[in-house]
Amino acid sequence: MERLLDQWEEDEEPLEEDELPEHLRPMPKLDMNNLDPNNPEGLLQATKKGRTLMTFVQVSGNPARDETEEITKLWQTGLWNSHIQAERYLVDDNRAIFLFKDGSQAWTAKEYLVEQERCESVTIESKVYHGKHSAKYKEEL
Template structure:
């Protein structure tokens, strides 16, 4: 009599374990790194089926969804140029005011380069002639921000970007120079 209960208990135990592990499925215990493309697609479909209103919450919170798309226009050539050069390496040339020596130009270039680096601009400097500094910029979309920094320096005569010249503070005669004339 005891053996009958033991056999029935064994079958019930095996049946319970089988049903329990079959309900969880094999995908519950797998590492996500081992998923195939089909597994990921099935999970995505299940996720979409279980979505209540058919749209994800992220779409509603996305601020870019409500912004109108702006085409590139020629109204502001600086912004247009910056958008065209986004992610591309570009260069600009800065001329130092006065008649500096090459050593003075290198010192000024170092000061400007450190100021740009401290402002988190990724630039490279090359000193050319006695009064010419060439700046290489990894992201061309920021070139006009760098130009604004440079033309506001008192030692800057002018900045040249893509054959356009922008006068710096050093190109304007000061009051002491005007009195000398």
């Protein structure tokens, strides 16, 4: 069966870089001269350019699943209106995953999300950013 597949693909032209599955695409080229070594988030954002990235978002209070659905849907619409494409999946009654095809957009989305009144926290690459209206954010000040 494998040989049949090899014969089938033998005369095929190779795929363009952007048509390859993500795990076969080359890593983006980083110009270290343009990156600020004192800004680790900027470096991380640059390395996630063109890569899929999941961000966890927690809604404050004790919302029902339907309420979380509505709130996160509004947030997703706000992101789309800012030309940030994110797919949204509920994982718990008060948590959702926002999936970015271009991972570098996650930090721009985080800036929007933490400003929202019902945002408890946003987690990107295991780093938690508390919403500006959350009790933990106010404790940090």
